[in-house]
Amino acid sequence: MKNINTACYSMAETSTSTSTSNKNMKGSPITNLAPDQLFSILLLLPIDSILAFAMTCKRFKALACSDTLWESICRRDWGPSSVDVLKSSNFQFQQQWMRLYRQISKLESVSCHKMTYPDGELELPKPRASHSLNFVSDCLVLFGGGCEGGRHLDDTWVAYIGKDFEKMLKWQKVNSGLPSGRFGHSCVVIGDFLVLFGGINDHGNRQNDTWLGQVTRRETLGITLSWTLLDVGTIAPPPRGAHVACSVDNKFMLIHGGIGLSGLRLGDTWVLELSENLCFGTWREIVTCPSPAARSGHSLTCIGDSRVVLFGGRGLGYEVLNDVWLLDMSEDILKWVQIQYELPNIPGGVSLPRVGHSATLILGGRLLIYGGEDSYRHRKDDFWVLDISAIPSISMQPTTLISKEILAKMWKRLKASGYKPNSRSFHRACADHSGRYLYVFGGMVDGSLQPAESSGLIFDGELFLVELVLQL
């Protein structure tokens, strides 16, 4: 009995105080609602309606602009994991969630910075492409790749980044030999581990082995990285290189396509689940119809909440693709759904089909797409934001018509300022903790009049930083 009575008392108190406080509000029954209830209602509305509500009167402006509400809006629109990372990082945004939401929505440009190295640094990673670059345990980890002469590399490099943005970096070579040299492999982060799969070596052998890598930082020994071969039993995806992979919800690794043993492009989807103690993994194929066509050099990125986005690549007929596919891993019945869109009108004949580009998750739950090659074998240096957050995730049917307003906002070309890196393809990029900075390393850059000839291939060895410019 006493539970209800105390509940009643506090409820009654709130109701009377809200309805009599402002005589402007007489005859306006919505004022009987408590702030929490109004927040629940506002969270069901799109941003423009929330702000329209804020513009009705002073009382509702104070309510609709509250930081508590906007943190929930950021969670709703960006995914809870983005918000949690921001809260725990050192990013100085003074917890003004509404301002941050506005800044991220208005993202128009990036600024590039060339990384510098401390004086007297002897060894730097060789220029390369189709390597792997990941951010794990506060460190940047680089492995393998292909270099001049089509040779493979088998070295592992680590640089401590920490929780803050730094323009100076110290590379350390930590391993050589294991895993065996390769390029076109994939490497993702699950928890504090790197999970590496497949790739091709310079004898043309394609692999399907899976490796776990763990970074350790010790006072006296500095940074070390140990690679172990993962026991996956008898079932594994066919060997391949130039496939894509991403980590989903820090639990699974999803892979798609690539070039297989016969040199043919594949279109299969596989998921790897690690055991609790990380001693073995289980591979299982996901067969859906329809599914993205066979391809290589595309991108697969997890945008949070178990959703992954696949884009571009080179197909069976050697054509460069520009299709976008979404897979929601939380659904009971898994299915790939193609998101149909129309290219926005952009002057200058900018084309969107891409292969060898990078697609990285940035702050705000969107993808930053950079570089790659287009249908004419031209290497690009442009930055695009791919935003599919507006697309409803629940039970999408392939034939669902998505409103034109949502589709129009899907692709946005960003301006780039600061250091101007060379156009490149088959480079690698990864974001730091905050999702505001991207590290980009390597790739193939233009070197001759006819970039298509293998003799004209130039491998790049520079590391640069891409910063999301948040305007006031």
Place this chain on the structure above:
Amino acid sequence: MALELKSSDNKIFEVEELVAVQSETIKSLVEDGCADNVIPLPNVDSKTLELVLDWCKNHVDMKLDEEKLKEYEDKFIEVDQAVLYDLLLAANYLNIKDLLNRACQKVADMLKGKTPEQIRETLNIVNDFSPEEEEEIRKENLWAFEE
């Protein structure tokens, strides 16, 4: 088993336990063994309580018929604003999740896609901004209405 609920205006409602425990608040009282006497609900008037109990009863009766239930819910929530907010408050107080969600969604639908002036009209609010203040806020929020 039947329970007795008393509204704020002292009306007594006899309800089956199965129906009443749709309210998480009442459910915990029952589980704690505090539901033997009449349960007072001083924050819910008889008019609202009658509606709430109708919702609860139909949710028990139509549990297996999703289509019929949806039809009922859609019709149920077509009420005056004042009644809608009373239902929302009651659902919150009595902790009836599906009713609370449906009521919140109904209010949201009422406001979605409207301009500030239209919202003022719908909710019967007086604009207490000066013209300068209004212009300033409009400019500040322009970013959300672009494109």
